Amino acid sequence: MREDIDPEALRAALLRRRETLAAGSDGRAEAAATVELDQQRTGRLTRMDALQSQAMAQATRQRAERELLRIDSALRRLDAGDFGDCLRCAEPIAPGRLQADPAATLCIDCAEQSGGQR
Template identity: 50%
Template sequence: MTDTPLTDRTDIDADRLRERLRARREELQAMTQSTRSDRAPVELDQQSVGRLSRMDALQGQAMALETERRRGIELARIEAALARMDEGEYGYCVSCGEEIGVKRLDLDPAVPTCIDCAAGGEG
């Protein structure tokens, strides 16, 4: 991964946004590691665990799996944003090619679309 060209836009601090993306990626990866046991298969031994405890464990596992699925989506968005930076295409809508607003990028540096395309407009 290279630290150039990021973007040709001078109205955004792409270096700062790249660091935020990298920090969030590390945070998500650490969460994935720390919650690994929460996603493990639930033991269904009726001798050691009661029915309600098993149901609670299954519900907890399902919630952990969904959280991990969402974390994976966020990681993919971050990787895509970092790739756009490496290609010099960061800050432009992947749908219409127009500039993504500075405030929108500051709010979510991984956002791939402008506000019009996100709202379902033509761009």
Template identity: 50%
Template structure:
């Protein structure tokens, strides 16, 4: 049975977190053009096309906010790995089940303490 005390288990989660962090940063950078202000050019964009562009911009901004939040969560998990606190509940101090971390390696609490 895998436990969080196993150094190989922690290394595997660290690798997974680093890969997800790199991908998240790439996606944030890639979406910059979609978050840019919508130009008011009455010659080339009609009213409905402009509204559609503004809606797409708002959706891109929302996705970026969620990606930024995820990036922070990943960075916090990597910090807990560096500090030797990864895999332990921030509320009660008990180990977090590896199966729970498999679902989301950024979880900071065990099932009992989860909100």
């Protein structure tokens, strides 16, 4: 394990973020549920607004699910002892980058080459 990072502090940050995302999952699932409107009482614009809100909630839920996968992957790397190394070039990821995003999988150079992907 690297000496220039505090793995337990990063683990705690990952677990806090995971807990926050998991706590909001019920509300996201409810907001993304199928829109059922009474066609007699609801106007066209209200239906469009409801469908747009549903689409936005679904996108938010998908982003949260991807973030949970990233967090779980980072926790597995911590347990395996290979946390903090770039998955592309195997160079160490800068400690500041890991503090900003403990689930980061790429060093800044590889992330920039990937078009900003993590």
